[in-house]
Amino acid sequence: MPTPHQRQQEILDFLEKRGNCSIQELSELLSVSAMTIHRDLDKLTGDGAVIKVHGGAMLRPVARAANFKSMCSMCRQSVRGQLVFSLQFNDEKEKEACCPHCGLMMLNMQNPILMLATDFLSGNKINALQAAYLVQPDLKTCCSPSVLSFSAREDAQRFQQGFGGALMSFSETRGFLSDSHALPDTI
Numbered sequence: 208m209p210t211p212h213q214r215q216q217e218i219l220d221f222l223e224k225r226g227n228c229s230i231q232e233l234s235e236l237l238s239v240s241a242m243t244i245h246r247d248l249d250k251l252t253g254d255g256a257v258i259k260v261h262g263g264a265m266l267r268p269v270a271r272a273a274n275f276k277s278m279c280s281m282c283r284q285s286v287r288g289q290l291v292f293s294l295q296f297n298d299e300k301e302k303e304a305c306c307p308h309c310g311l312m313m314l315n316m317q318n319p320i321l322m323l324a325t326d327f328l329s330g331n332k333i334n335a336l337q338a339a340y341l342v343q344p345d346l347k348t349c350c351s352p353s354v355l356s357f358s359a360r361e362d363a364q365r366f367q368q369g370f371g372g373a374l375m376s377f378s379e380t381r382g383f384l385s386d387s388h389a390l391p392d393t394i
């Protein structure tokens with residue numbers, strides 16, 4: 208029997224895939240009563256993660272909610288400035304990941320037109336394709352294995368001297384993460 212928290216996570220995952228869904232669908236999917244789904248949605252609405260719509264719910268659009276604490280589209284942890292990785296899409300939608308780890312994992316499911324990583328030292332946005340990545344340094348971040356991004360390879364190298372880890376390009380990091388996680392095939 209999943210805990211309410213696990214169930215709410217499943218609802219978020221489902222909404223993430225579908226954009227919206229009805230209470231009936233959710234109650235069938237999770238084999239709980241519509242009443243329970245209502246309560247879960249109330250909780251998620253209170254957290255600012257979803258909006259209840261007639262007979263169902265949709266994910267709250269991040270861009271339109273000014274006060275909404277940004278949440279990683281992949282793991283749902285809150286997004287911290289130093290590591291944020293954002294993906295931008297054709298339709299002007301933007302998704303944020305808590306760190307390059309989650310950002311690169313999202314690429315297995317999504318196809319953005321532009322990706323921005325954050326320079327770990329300055330906090331400036333950088334082109335994710337050209338960034339240098341330090342993978343699995345001896346430094347705990349939100350996700351494991353941790354991945355830091357830098358605008359300059361020399362900065363990443365200097366950081367590597369102190370914290371270890373492997374220096375990788377965008378595609379090497381992406382390959383490393385795909386290999387280290389047995390991901391189900393996604394559409």
Ligand SMILES: [Zn+2]
Nearest residue numbers: 279282305309
């Ligand atoms: Zn994340």
Ligand SMILES: [Zn+2]
Nearest residue numbers: 305306349350
């Ligand atoms: Zn993360």
